[in-house]
Amino acid sequence: MAQMINLTLKVWRQDHVNDKGRFEEYRANNIDTAMSFLEMLDVVNERLEKDGKAPIAFDHDCREGICGQCGAVINGKAHGPDKGTPLCQLHMRRFRDGQTLIIEPWRTKGFPILRDLVVDRSAFDRIVAAGGYVTVRTGQAPEAATILVPRDDAEVAFEAAACIGCGACVAACPNASAMLFVGAKMSQFSHLPQGQPERHRRAINMVRQMDAEGFGNCTNHYLCEAACPANISVEHIAQMNRDYLRAVLKSKPA
Amino acid sequence: MAETFEHDVVVVGGGGAGLRAAIAVAERNPELSVALLSKVYPMRSHTVTAEGGAAGVIKSNDDLETHCYDTVSGADWLADQDAVEILVNDAPRQLIQLEHWGCPWSRERDGSVAVRSFGGMKNQRTWYAADKSGFHMLHTLFQTTLKYPTITRYDEHYAAKLLIEDGRCGGVAALDLRTGSMRAITANSVILATGGAGYVFAFTTNGAIKTGDGMALAYRAGVPLKDMEFVQYHPTGLPGTGILITEAARGEGGIMLNRHGRRYLQDYDLGQPLEVTDPRHPQNRMMELGPRDRLSQAFHYEREKGNTFKMEEFEDVDAVHLDIRHLGEKRIDERLPFVRELCRDYQGIDPVHEPIPVRPVVHYTMGGIDTDIDGRTALPGLYAAGECACVSVNGANRLGSNSLVEILVFGERAANTATEEAGELKRPNPDALRTQAKDEAKRIQQTLLNGANANGGVRPAHVRNKLRKVMEAGCGIFRDAGTIQTACDALAELSEQAARMTLDDHGGAYNTQLINALEITGMLEVASAMAHSAHARTESRGSHQRTDYPERDDAQFLKHTLAYRQEAAAPRIDWKDVTITRWPPGERTYGR
Ligand SMILES: Cc1cc2nc3c(=O)[nH]c(=O)nc-3n(C[C@H](O)[C@H](O)[C@H](O)COP(=O)(O)OP(=O)(O)OC[C@H]3O[C@@H](n4cnc5c(N)ncnc54)[C@H](O)[C@@H]3O)c2cc1C
Ligand code: FES
Numbered sequence: 040m041a042q043m044i045n046l047t048l049k050v051w052r053q054d055h056v057n058d059k060g061r062f063e064e065y066r067a068n069n070i071d072t073a074m075s076f077l078e079m080l081d082v083v084n085e086r087l088e089k090d091g092k093a094p095i096a097f098d099h100d101c102r103e104g105i106c107g108q109c110g111a112v113i114n115g116k117a118h119g120p121d122k123g124t125p126l127c128q129l130h131m132r133r134f135r136d137g138q139t140l141i142i143e144p145w146r147t148k149g150f151p152i153l154r155d156l157v158v159d160r161s162a163f164d165r166i167v168a169a170g171g172y173v174t175v176r177t178g179q180a181p182e183a184a185t186i187l188v189p190r191d192d193a194e195v196a197f198e199a200a201a202c203i204g205c206g207a208c209v210a211a212c213p214n215a216s217a218m219l220f221v222g223a224k225m226s227q228f229s230h231l232p233q234g235q236p237e238r239h240r241r242a243i244n245m246v247r248q249m250d251a252e253g254f255g256n257c258t259n260h261y262l263c264e265a266a267c268p269a270n271i272s273v274e275h276i277a278q279m280n281r282d283y284l285r286a287v288l289k290s291k292p293a
Numbered sequence: 294m295a296e297t298f299e300h301d302v303v304v305v306g307g308g309g310a311g312l313r314a315a316i317a318v319a320e321r322n323p324e325l326s327v328a329l330l331s332k333v334y335p336m337r338s339h340t341v342t343a344e345g346g347a348a349g350v351i352k353s354n355d356d357l358e359t360h361c362y363d364t365v366s367g368a369d370w371l372a373d374q375d376a377v378e379i380l381v382n383d384a385p386r387q388l389i390q391l392e393h394w395g396c397p398w399s400r401e402r403d404g405s406v407a408v409r410s411f412g413g414m415k416n417q418r419t420w421y422a423a424d425k426s427g428f429h430m431l432h433t434l435f436q437t438t439l440k441y442p443t444i445t446r447y448d449e450h451y452a453a454k455l456l457i458e459d460g461r462c463g464g465v466a467a468l469d470l471r472t473g474s475m476r477a478i479t480a481n482s483v484i485l486a487t488g489g490a491g492y493v494f495a496f497t498t499n500g501a502i503k504t505g506d507g508m509a510l511a512y513r514a515g516v517p518l519k520d521m522e523f524v525q526y527h528p529t530g531l532p533g534t535g536i537l538i539t540e541a542a543r544g545e546g547g548i549m550l551n552r553h554g555r556r557y558l559q560d561y562d563l564g565q566p567l568e569v570t571d572p573r574h575p576q577n578r579m580m581e582l583g584p585r586d587r588l589s590q591a592f593h594y595e596r597e598k599g600n601t602f603k604m605e606e607f608e609d610v611d612a613v614h615l616d617i618r619h620l621g622e623k624r625i626d627e628r629l630p631f632v633r634e635l636c637r638d639y640q641g642i643d644p645v646h647e648p649i650p651v652r653p654v655v656h657y658t659m660g661g662i663d664t665d666i667d668g669r670t671a672l673p674g675l676y677a678a679g680e681c682a683c684v685s686v687n688g689a690n691r692l693g694s695n696s697l698v699e700i701l702v703f704g705e706r707a708a709n710t711a712t713e714e715a716g717e718l719k720r721p722n723p724d725a726l727r728t729q730a731k732d733e734a735k736r737i738q739q740t741l742l743n744g745a746n747a748n749g750g751v752r753p754a755h756v757r758n759k760l761r762k763v764m765e766a767g768c769g770i771f772r773d774a775g776t777i778q779t780a781c782d783a784l785a786e787l788s789e790q791a792a793r794m795t796l797d798d799h800g801g802a803y804n805t806q807l808i809n810a811l812e813i814t815g816m817l818e819v820a821s822a823m824a825h826s827a828h829a830r831t832e833s834r835g836s837h838q839r840t841d842y843p844e845r846d847d848a849q850f851l852k853h854t855l856a857y858r859q860e861a862a863a864p865r866i867d868w869k870d871v872t873i874t875r876w877p878p879g880e881r882t883y884g885r
Contacts, residue, residue, distance in 0.1 A: 088798075197422060200429055
């Protein structure tokens with residue numbers, strides 16, 4: 040039956056992009072361990088509102104682990120302590136009575152903090168805009184069999200496409216590298232026939248944009264994979280590097 | 294000041310319908326500039342949560358005729374058959390188009406596209422990407438929009454009002470949530486693709502963003518809302534949270550059991566069960582694969598007979614079991630990984646070893662903004678598509694997996710019309726539009742932000758919670774004149790309270806409470822259209838079941854309901870004929 044715990048929260052509060060920001064401390068008493076982490080924040084916010092204080096801004100939507108909007112660093116871990124679990128699916132039973140939780144937004148140059156725990160992840164969009172799509176005009180509906188795709192390839196593409204773009208990989212990486220994200224986005228297409236024609240151009244453009252956004256390089260810490268709520272494998276980084284290398288070699292005049 | 298941004302076409306909504314529409318405009322006419330507005334970041338749109346898949350005839354053992362018939366009979370003959378034919382004929386092309394844009398559809402062993410069974414569909418025709426179909430569709434569409442430089446995104450912009458001048462729509466007034474400032478986004482054509490309104494009910498699979506905003510925007514502008522009394526209950530939601538367990542669980546062979554372990558659907562004219570080990574199980578259009586309205590109604594009868602069980606941990610709500618254990622761990626992980634994930638996270642059970650407790654939950658709004666088959670509304674310059682619109686292809690009961698194609702087919706179609714007609718009407722004077730946006734900002738400032746109601750005001754959350762309970766109680770799976778009247782009265786009372794809403798947050802940036810307050814006024818209008826439409830339809834059809842009028846009455850009600858808003862009064866209800874082309878109304882039979 041319902042088990043209640045009391046927590047101390049140290050939450051990053053920042054009013055706008057240019058605000059310096061600070062930690063504020065709140066007591067979160069009588070928290071039902073059956074709640075999700077976001078429900079706990081809802082409760083804290085309700086109490087803050089009652090006291091006439093501004094609620095903690097945080098991003099979320101589906102609360103089912105698919106939209107990629109939630110995210111915060113809890114005691115140094117992106118999305119908290121559970122592997123393969125976004126913040127919205129983290130449950131309070133993971134925490135002990137009397138524990139102190141330090142709750143911060145993703146901190147990286149690529150994601151400016153807009154308010155409290157809300158960050159601007161539009162850098163990711165710009166990377167995708169640089170090539171993460173298929174432009175080949177395939178508007179003519181072919182015969183009903185469509186393109187045959189070997190099941191294994193479809194599965195790798197599917198796994199890569201499972202990336203929810205939350206940005207935890209960047210937040211977890213000591214170099215603030217976005218390579219797991221970019222690798223996944225590229226890999227999705229590299230394994231499908233419709234992604235082949237632009238494969239090289241895509242690799243060059245996306246990597247270039249990634250660098251322009253100020254994300255760092257991968258030095259094989261694998262912390263991204265550990266933090267990823269969609270369990271995206273670092274294999275996709277290797278795939279990306281191979282694609283990129285091949286593309287660069289090809290584009291060099293002989 | 295209201296900043297003004299001029300475009301040719303404004304699309305309100307970044308879900309499947311909105312993104313598909315934006316792409317269509319960009320492809321059709323690269324000269325036109327498109328504004329794409331969404332109150333949340335597009336990838337958060339509700340389309341992302343769709344699990345099961347999208348219907349389109351692709352296999353040699355299937356045909357368009359059958360898909361049409363399934364849809365029409367599933368809709369209890371209230372769908373417009375010309376619209377259904379368009380939907381069905383265009384569905385395969387749309388799904389192939391998505392494949393070409395990179396959507397990772399699941400595959401059969403031979404490499405061809407895989408399809409699965411879905412409720413009410415006679416043949417297997419539901420394309421899927423495991424059980425994250427909506428996620429992959431939305432991602433694919435979103436990534437595709439990124440390649441068109443003519444599309445300008447306005448993320449986290451809340452459309453608060455349609456700008457109307459010279460009898461035509463010329464843009465929207467939208468609040469930039471990041472700063473709280475009002476912007477006039479003007480255009481020759483406005484396409485509403487704002488999604489459904491399931492959140493007006495207390496127990497729903499719909500997230501808090503599905504507040505029916507677009508319906509309210511159009512309704513206030515004089516456009517009628519059509520068939521609003523038809524609200525779909527999905528038979529399998531998790532009892533505590535309302536989180537959906539996709540119909541694909543039954544499509545893969547899951548069975549429904551009552552308290553006594555009986556496959557109770559056999560008692561409701563849905564056919565006889567086959568053993569789960571029988572290779573012919575599950576049979577399409579039978580038992581667990583009957584349509585949603587009939588399954589949800591069966592639950593209600595089981596509860597009356599005492600055949601459901603109570604869940605202590607959730608205030609004693611009633612539930613039955615959905616059992617997928619016989620599929621085995623391997624198949625569950627391959628086909629329904631997300632179902633397992635959800636059950637573990639939200640119900641604390643593993644469906645590999647235990648049956649899943651479920652109960653019916655509000656899922657989809659069949660009704661919406663009245664449009665013709667090309668997406669036009671009654672207001673020149675205003676178009677609508679997706680769940681917010683009612684074309685209508687869903688009639689009195691939508692079939693699962695039809696809406697993910699509806700958003701594609703009619704998203705594109707509305708966009709094509711909007712593109713063609715973008716140049717036809719004279720563009721309204723931008724100053725007049727800007728003034729309207731400014732007035733809207735002023736109104737919000739005065740009525741909500743200035744704290745005018747500080748004493749004696751009510752909190753938005755209070756109104757919202759009340760409203761959602763009222764709808765659940767008065768307009769649930771079964772209704773009668775009494776329950777509906779009670780709901781109508783309560784809604785009128787709540788509207789008065791809503792006029793006195795008071796906020797604690799008076800700031801600009803990310804003022805969620807303000808947005809909630811704006812949504813609530815819209816929810817009240819939408820709910821009122823639902824309740825009054827339900828009151829006027831004195832028959833039972835599809836998802837609209839009146840215990841005081843249990844029969845379908847084609848003589849009087851083979852008609853669409855149109856609700857017109859009236860200032861400070863109940864809506865005016867009118868009727869419109871259903872288009873019948875090839876399938877005259879017949880008996881709706883399943884399992885026979
Ligand atoms: C849990 C779940 C599972 C489902 N599974 C299936 C399935 O398997 N198969 C199937 O066919 N259907 C399914 N459906 C139904 C289907 O997903 C929806 O009908 C469909 O996705 C609706 O798409 P849409 O584009 O019309 O709206 P949405 O995806 O809801 O998008 C609405 C958009 O409008 C924007 N918006 C709304 N109001 C405003 C405003 N005031 N200002 C600015 N922007 C605004 C939102 O930000 C959002 O971008 C499911 C539904 C749910 C809830
Ligand atoms: S809220 Fe959608 S992934 Fe967490």
